[in-house]
Amino acid sequence: MFVIRLLLFLPILTVAARRKYHPTRTQPTFHGIKWLEEGRSLLVRLETPDLLLWNATEKLGYAVPNALILNFTISTDRRHLLLQDEPFLPLPHVHRPPRIFAPQTSQTLREFEDQKDVPKIEYNTSPWFALDYDRLVHPRDDPSIRYYNHHPQLTLNLLGAGIEGFNTLLTSSSQRLIKITLKDYHSPTSNPPNHKFMIESISLWDRDHNTEHTPPSAVRGCTRWSWRCEDFGDEPWYRYIYRHNFDQYGRVGSMRHEILQRCDNTYNRLGWWRLVLLCVFISIMALSPFLYALYKKAIAIRARRLALKEEEASWLGCGTETAGLLNDDGDNARDEFYENDEREENNGKAMREGEASREKPLPPVPSAGEDLSERS
Secondary structure, eight states: OHHHHHHHHHHHHHHHHHHHHSOOOOOOBOTTEEEEETTTEEEEEEEOTTOOEEETTTTEEEOOOOEEEEEEEEOTTSSOEEETTEEEESOSOTTSOOOOEEEEEOOOHHHHHHOSSOOHHHHHHSOEEEEEEEEEEESOOOTTSOOSSOOOEEEEEEEEEEETTEEEEOOOTTOEEEEEEEEESSOSOOSSOOOOEEEEEEEEEEOOTTSOOOOGGGSOOOOTTSSSOOSSSSTTOOSEEOGGGEETTEETTSHHHHHHHHHHHHHHHHOHHHHHHHHHHHHHHHHHHHHHHHHHHHHHHHHHHHHHHHHHHHHHHHHHHHHHHHHHHHHHHHHHHHHHHHHHHHHHHHHHHHHHHSOOOOOOOOOHHHHHHHHO
């Protein structure tokens, strides 16, 4: 009997264990969403359990259930998704994420959904909180990536809120996050972007292990050795947007922030013309060693060319003189040869003529005995 009961409860225990150690994504909810214009504009009521209801008169917060009101709207040209009238997708300045403010309300969910007209006056007079948020877009909203069927999904998870110097981290696991899907009628995408958006769907989801609260201590640190201190390797660089990490110059602590801040402070102190003169002076000072080295190099090249020309001219002069000397010696030798040859020829001729003109010798005189013998 015990074994049978154990077998009956075993599936229930298995499902409970799966839910405990492998949490699954819960179903979305559409409560707290009010459409102002279908496909273009809507309001979202997001409950914030960690946030106190702020009393602007007393500068105090009370533990009363409250929520933040977020307005999503497609811009008039349909190129941007606006959050509280700030371009939020795509970002116009990827180095400076927008600073978002949202009004706080004590309206219940039923009151929010039942009201027909939007109480603009109430929201305008409500306390407005500055928000810290986790912004994630899939697929990535990098303009260099070309999408042929573009349906970007924005996930917005509020991380913190602050008002008049009082800041609160929104760490509650019961707080929901917003997922909004757009449809881009200008597909494939181009660079620069030329979107034509429409809000396709929006829903609220519970936080899970992939979208839980990320505290400031878990965000990547920033030093001057990094140019941007980015969260991603490409645009739009940042995901976790805490207000104290960003200002008008970008990510606080990065090298880019330091350079832009110093340039802006110099401009504010010196003015336009002094800054131009300073830049010209610095440019001259920076380029002067290079220009001096270039000048010395030009002089060395010119001196080398002159030396080569002089050497060439000297070689040409020596060659001419040598050729002249060789020609003179050759002529003299040839003349002497001809003269000697002619002299020898003349001498030989004279000797031959002398020998021809010389008389032949007389025969010897015979003796008396020889004459008698000859006669007998």
